[in-house]
Amino acid sequence: MNRTGLWIRTGVIVAIFLIGVYLVFGPRHTPTGADFTWTGIKNNLASNINLGLDLKGGSHLVMRVKTEEYLKRLTENNEAAAVQAVKEAKDDAGNPLGVNAEGAAVTDNGNYTVTLTISDPSKAQVVVDAVKKKVDFANWTQSTSGNQVVWNLPKQQQAILKSAARDQAYKIIESRINAFGVKEPLLQLQGSSDSGLILLQMPGLSDPERVKDLIGKESRLELMKIVSPPNPQPVQTYPSEQAALATIGGKNTDTRKVLPYTERDDTTPSINGNTNTAQNQKPTKWVVVETPAVVDGSELRDASATQGRAGGSDYQITFSFKPTGAQKFGDWTGKNIGNYMAVVLNDEVKSAAFIKSQIFDSGEISGKFTKQAADDLALTLKSGALPAAIEYQEERTVGPSLGADSIRAGVEASVGGLVLVVLFMLFYYRGSGINAVVALTLNMLLTIAALVMIGSTLTLPGIAGIILGIGMAVDSNVLIFERIREELRLGYSVPESIGLGFDRAFVTIIDTHVTTIISSVILYMTGSSSIKGFAVTLILGLLINLFTAVFVSRTIFNWELSLYPNRERMSI
Amino acid sequence: MFNLFQNIHIDWLGKRKYFIAFSCCIMIAGLISTIGRQYTPGGTDAFNLGVDFKGGTVVTAKFKGQRPSDDELRAALNKVGVADPVIQASTDKPDEVLIKIPLVENTENEGPSAAQAEAGRATVKQALDTFGKEAEGETSLQDAPDAAYKIVGHDSVGAVAGSKLRNQAVTATLFGLVGILLFIAFRYDWTYAVGAVLAVFHDVLMVVAFFSVFQWEINLTVIAALLTIVGFSVNDSIVIFDRVRENLQFNRTDSLFKITNDSINQTLSRTIITSGLVLLSVLALVLFGGEVLKSFSLALLVGVVLGTYSTIAIASPIAIWWQNKLGDSRVKEVLGPQKGEKLASSSRRSVTRRPVTR
Numbered sequence: 021m022n023r024t025g026l027w028i029r030t031g032v033i034v035a036i037f038l039i040g041v042y043l044v045f046g047p048r049h050t051p052t053g054a055d056f057t058w059t060g061i062k063n064n065l066a067s068n069i070n071l072g073l074d075l076k077g078g079s080h081l082v083m084r085v086k087t088e089e090y091l092k093r094l095t096e097n098n099e100a101a102a103v104q105a106v107k108e109a110k111d112d113a114g115n116p117l118g119v120n121a122e123g124a125a126v127t128d129n130g131n132y133t134v135t136l137t138i139s140d141p142s143k144a145q146v147v148v149d150a151v152k153k154k155v156d157f158a159n160w161t162q163s164t165s166g167n168q169v170v171w172n173l174p175k176q177q178q179a180i181l182k183s184a185a186r187d188q189a190y191k192i193i194e195s196r197i198n199a200f201g202v203k204e205p206l207l208q209l210q211g212s213s214d215s216g217l218i219l220l221q222m223p224g225l226s227d228p229e230r231v232k233d234l235i236g237k238e239s240r241l242e243l244m245k246i247v248s249p250p251n252p253q254p255v256q257t258y259p260s261e262q263a264a265l266a267t268i269g270g271k272n273t274d275t276r277k278v279l280p281y282t283e284r285d286d287t288t289p290s291i292n293g294n295t296n297t298a299q300n301q302k303p304t305k306w307v308v309v310e311t312p313a314v315v316d317g318s319e320l321r322d323a324s325a326t327q328g329r330a331g332g333s334d335y336q337i338t339f340s341f342k343p344t345g346a347q348k349f350g351d352w353t354g355k356n357i358g359n360y361m362a363v364v365l366n367d368e369v370k371s372a373a374f375i376k377s378q379i380f381d382s383g384e385i386s387g388k389f390t391k392q393a394a395d396d397l398a399l400t401l402k403s404g405a406l407p408a409a410i411e412y413q414e415e416r417t418v419g420p421s422l423g424a425d426s427i428r429a430g431v432e433a434s435v436g437g438l439v440l441v442v443l444f445m446l447f448y449y450r451g452s453g454i455n456a457v458v459a460l461t462l463n464m465l466l467t468i469a470a471l472v473m474i475g476s477t478l479t480l481p482g483i484a485g486i487i488l489g490i491g492m493a494v495d496s497n498v499l500i501f502e503r504i505r506e507e508l509r510l511g512y513s514v515p516e517s518i519g520l521g522f523d524r525a526f527v528t529i530i531d532t533h534v535t536t537i538i539s540s541v542i543l544y545m546t547g548s549s550s551i552k553g554f555a556v557t558l559i560l561g562l563l564i565n566l567f568t569a570v571f572v573s574r575t576i577f578n579w580e581l582s583l584y585p586n587r588e589r590m591s592i
Numbered sequence: 593m594f595n596l597f598q599n600i601h602i603d604w605l606g607k608r609k610y611f612i613a614f615s616c617c618i619m620i621a622g623l624i625s626t627i628g629r630q631y632t633p634g635g636t637d638a639f640n641l642g643v644d645f646k647g648g649t650v651v652t653a654k655f656k657g658q659r660p661s662d663d664e665l666r667a668a669l670n671k672v673g674v675a676d677p678v679i680q681a682s683t684d685k686p687d688e689v690l691i692k693i694p695l696v697e698n699t700e701n702e703g704p705s706a707a708q709a710e711a712g713r714a715t716v717k718q719a720l721d722t723f724g725k726e727a728e729g730e731t732s733l734q735d736a737p738d739a740a741y742k743i744v745g746h747d748s749v750g751a752v753a754g755s756k757l758r759n760q761a762v763t764a765t766l767f768g769l770v771g772i773l774l775f776i777a778f779r780y781d782w783t784y785a786v787g788a789v790l791a792v793f794h795d796v797l798m799v800v801a802f803f804s805v806f807q808w809e810i811n812l813t814v815i816a817a818l819l820t821i822v823g824f825s826v827n828d829s830i831v832i833f834d835r836v837r838e839n840l841q842f843n844r845t846d847s848l849f850k851i852t853n854d855s856i857n858q859t860l861s862r863t864i865i866t867s868g869l870v871l872l873s874v875l876a877l878v879l880f881g882g883e884v885l886k887s888f889s890l891a892l893l894v895g896v897v898l899g900t901y902s903t904i905a906i907a908s909p910i911a912i913w914w915q916n917k918l919g920d921s922r923v924k925e926v927l928g929p930q931k932g933e934k935l936a937s938s939s940r941r942s943v944t945r946r947p948v949t950r
Contacts (some may be wrong), residue, residue: 067930077683080690208647211748212706219650219749313928419681420687422884425662429882437873446871480888481816487873488820488890492827495866499831502862509598528834531779532827538775539768539826543819547764548757550812554819 026582029575036567037462043469044068068472072479073225074422076418081232082346082414085189085216087182090408091173092127094181098171099125099134100274101155103310106136109150117150119143123274132173134160141167181214184405188510190218193235195403197222200234204549206421216385221418222422223477228348230396236410237308238366239400241320241339242313243349243383244362247276251374255360257281257305264306274311281305281369307369309362314352316405319345323401325394326384336395340382341403348592350380365397422480426547434487441494445523449501451591455576457569463493470560481554485540492532496569500525504592514590526570533562600857604904605849611905613793615843622763622801629804632722639768639804641694642676642811644752648694649712653747656685656733659741660723665689666883668719676809676883691716692749715744740836752812761815765822772826780833782919787911788829791902795825795895802894803887821895824870828863828899829907835859836908848915852908867900 046557047055047064054060084279106121120139126132134157138147144164151169152158159180160171175179190209202222210217222231247267248256258264264278265271272278280303283424323339353361353375362369363385371386389397420427442460446453467486471478504521512520537559544555626638653659660668662679668690669677678692693712717726724740727733733742769789775786796818803810835855836848843851856863874896875888 034858077681080680080682082735203693208752210650211709211747217747288856321701329840377859416682416688417684419683421678422683423662423666423882426882429880430877430885432879433876433882434873437876440876441869441871444872448865480813484813484816484888486818490872491824491866491873494869495827495831495862498862498865498869502865506858524838527838528892531834533776533831535772535826536823538771539823542768543764543850544762546767548760550757550816551761551764551819552939554816558823586650 023582024186026575026578029571030579033462033572033575037365040465043472044465047211069418070203070475070477072477072482073206073223073420074480075420075427075478076203076224077417077419077421078221079228080414080416080418081220081222081412083187083218083220083235083410083412083425084208084412085218086405086407086408087185087214087216088127088130090185091132091178091181091464093408095125095127095132095134095173097312098155099123102134102136102151102157102171103274104155105151106138106147108154109147109314116204117143117146119147121147121471127265130175130178132178134171136169138167138169144169144342164195179214182216186213186216186218188407189410192404193218193220196234196400197231198405198549199399200231202231204479204553208501210307212579217413221421224417230392232412234396234400236412237319237396237400238402238406238409239397240366240405241317241385241401242364243315244311244313244364245356246362246369246372247308247310248360249259250358251360255372255374257307259305261306261499264308268308277309277311278306279309279364279367279369281307281362281372303361303368307362307372309364311368313364314361315341315345315349317401318404319348321345322402323398324399325389325391334389335389336387337389337394338382339384339398341380343440346381349383350378353380409431417503438490445494445497452501452504452577455492455573456501458576459573460493461491462572463565463568464490466545466564467557467561470564471557475557476556478557479550479553482549482557485554485557486561488536489558489565492536492562492571495532496525496529496565498575499528500569500573501592506588508590508592514587518581518590522570522574522577529566533566537562600860601853602857602860603853604856605853605909608728608905608909610690611901612909613907615798615902618798618801622797622804623802623835625804636807636914639811640807641802642673642809643678643692643694643749645758645810646695646811647748647750647762648692649709649716650745650747650749651691651693651713651716651743652682653689653691653716653741654685654744655689655723655741656739657687659687664723665719667690668722669693669716670883671722672715672719674715674719676811676887678884688744707747709746713743713746716746717743757812758815759818761829765819776830776833779803780837781911783911783914784829784833784907786827786914787896787907787909788833791912792825793908794902794906795821795898798898799891799894801857803891808888808890811887813885814891817891817895820892821899824896825902826897828867828903831862832856832859832903832908833911856904856908863903867896871896902921 045061045065045068047060055064056387096546100123103121103123106117108121109117111117118140122137124135124137126135136147137149138144144167148164148169149160152427152546157171159177163172181185186209190207194207196205197220205220205222208219210219218286222228246255258267258278261278261280268276268278282303282305319341321340321342323337325335327335340346357375357377360372360374363373363383365385371384372387385397422430438460442457445456445460448482449456464486467489471482476482503525504517507517507520509516540555540559540562544552544559547555580590630638639702662681666677669679674693676694678690680690680692682688682690693715695708695712719724719825720741720743725736725738727736727739727742730885731739732738736742769792773785773789776788799821800816802808803814832852832855835858838851839851839855839858840848846854873891874889874892874938878893881889
């Protein structure tokens with residue numbers, strides 16, 4: 021028996037064991053005396069393992085989608101579109117209608133009304149037909165009196181639209197928290213369908229404000245033409261809102277709008293969770309833009325944070341369009357070479373650039389973003405714009421969703437079950453049972469160490485994965501021991517039986533483990549986050565089991581053989 | 593050396609018809625339960641879905657001083673007929689607690705509504721009244737001297753992405769099973785692969801049947817349990833298939849039928865010890881694991897028994913039956929080197945006795 025080989029194997033095992041112990045119980049700071057006390061170890065254990073919402077609790081947020089804002093914008097957009105439609109409409113002979121229309125949108129007290137005042141009352145029906153072709157007023161009630169055409173959104177339709185807006189916000193929030201990597205959050209619609217309420221529970225995070233912020237970002241991106249003399253003249257800006265408004269007749273019109281220009285700031289909101297930068301920093305410049313926008317965020321295909329040209333710590337966001345958006349954008353830029361274009365985010369101009377040549381598929385939002393702010397903005401742009409802004413109505417921290425009492429009961433029952441397993445192994449396999457107990461203990465320690473190492477969050481499905489892993493670890497030991505016994509019964513010597521037992525059982529163990537690992541990898545690739553949690557712990561547990569049940573257990577047997585080479589019976 | 597389960601010669605495969613009949617009986621019971629319950633007006637639903645899947649009411653209660661423990665609250669809610677409430681402490685406000693209960697009436701299709709929220713509040717109030725009076729109406733908890741608690745908030749909640757999550761779990765598992773099918777077919781044979789995967793389907797369907805018949809609550813933890821059952825069932829099947837493959841290698845005279853029976857018997861001690869130990873641990877979880885984990889541990893308990901049973905009763909008979917269909921199941925004739933033919937089930941990787949070198 022080669023002692024040197026055995027020492028090397030033992031050294032490997034001890035080294036891995038020590039790394040495992042450090043990962044699970046070790047402090048992540050310079051060790052002090054307190055880290056070696058019982059409470060110190062417990063505290064370190066608790067801070068090393070990330071537990072999910074179901075096991076540890078986290079934050080409970082009730083948010084409200086401001087659905088009335090959504091309806092308001094819808095009404096205003098429809099009003100602008102209706103006026104535009106009348107302007108562009110031609111009669112059957114192909115001549116302009118010759119009707120002037122002035123629009124008004126009313127959006128208060130739950131009333132959402134679009135009124136068109138037309139110069140020629142006799143042409144009301146023609147106007148209505150023209151508008152209907154261009155604007156979706158299908159669910160609005162329409163009435164005509166004199167020179168006024170009125171569309172009103174009935175209460176029932178308001179409720180339907182509000183519900184749809186909440187559903188849309190729900191999906192976007194879901195994709196944002198998943199993209200950010202929040203582990204197994206709980207997202208539920210709350211209250212009646214037009215309440216706009218969404219309940220989110222998520223596990224304790226190191227930076228909950230950032231997530232809150234990420235969820236609440238409206239991220240409405242629009243590209244608009246700036247009213248300005250073309251390049252090489254500088255872009256036309258105004259020092260105050262009034263000065264800008266004065267150029268378009270004192271108020272925003274259906275085709276012109278004044279927007280603040282806050283280039284070179286950071287959209288990272290302050291800690292109070294206010295996502296609207298305009299309220300935090302006073303803009304110093306205003307520009308006039310043409311509405312409607314050339315393209316908007318719904319045409320985005322991708323967005324990502326990239327380092328600014330200067331290198332250094334500034335980041336910007338580059339984005340690309342879907343084919344339809346790229347076509348629109350290309351057509352427009354082709355016609356507007358030399359003009360200025362504004363990149364508008366949530367009604368604020370983020371950057372203004374002149375169009376050098378026809379651009380089809382991509383653009384960028386320049387500015388002094390930090391890496392984190394740029395990443396967050398890119399993530400929210402990709403997930404789509406929220407139909408309306410979000411406000412937080414209730415915030416609290418909550419205990420585990422499985423209930424602290426039942427988790428305690430579950431832990432006690434599991435420990436009890438494990439003790440029973442250990443006792444049985446020692447009783448049934450006697451001396452060799454020690455191998456199994458060492459292998460099982462090491463397996464659990466290393467599985468948890470591996471979870472800590474990859475920073476995974478442990479939840480109940482993850483624990484189910486560990487349970488199956490331990491079950492298969494017990495099975496591996498039983499397979500090996502039963503096989504050794506069989507070989508002994510067939511009359512082989514002790515060393516031969518051990519060798520044969522391991523060799524034979526190894527084939528079985530490899531097959532069962534590889535099968536389960538393959539299916540778990542598929543689960544990981546196709547499953548949702550809770551299924552991923554199950555798959556990860558199971559894969560780790562099985563890989564570690566190949567080490568503990570085969571390598572470690574074999575090493576212990578080999579030590580026995582090496583120390584007592586002439587043994588004729590073994591304790592199994 | 594204890595030597596239980598030695599020299600056993602049970603004709604497992606000879607009893608396959610009884611096994612299959614037994615499984616069919618349970619499946620039919622499950623089917624009758626689901627269909628019967630679904631279409632009986634006013635009765636229960638096919639499955640007792642928890643608040644995770646169908647939504648319900650969330651109630652925030654504030655207590656004067658020390659609030660009752662989770663256990664006491666759960667017991668009080670059980671008494672008024674809420675079997676599976678979710679009780680969540682509010683850690684920043686220790687005197688408050690969040691209670692989620694599933695839909696009270698059969699209003700599943702109407703979604704969360706004000707009536708639902710009120711019905712849920714009334715139910716919780718009924719339960720909480722066992723701890724003292726509520727400070728009703730506008731009176732705050734401090735102003736009502738004889739009140740013990742106040743419901744400070746109640747609202748209906750929807751499902752936790754219920755159907756989407758369920759569908760995703762199902763598709764992910766199906767993809768996983770395809771992977772298993774391909775790997776077993778590669779390492780063993782198609783007949784074994786199909787046997788093992790059908791056994792998995794059998795186990796999952798049976799567990800679901802149990803949940804319908806006994807109306808155990810199905811929540812998100814049950815999905816985790818079902819994933820575990822799939823893994824356990826496949827593991828068990830492979831252990832026996834592996835033995836069959838090995839025996840085929842060394843024994844070229846007996847029929848496949850006998851070899852499979854022998855293989856089951858030879859691995860019986862391992863099967864009983866492993867399954868027994870896992871069962872023991874799961875039983876501990878069922879008995880002492882608390883109310884919330886009950887669905888999870890019951891699913892595991894049933895699944896462990898079935899996973900073991902289905903290997904013998906479903907996977908092996910199907911594999912052999914198919915081999916029979918493919919040709920003669922007598923290994924001797926097919927495997928004989930004089931014919932040069934390869935039996936579908938013959939191992940692609942030989943298991944040879946290796947000399948012990950150390």
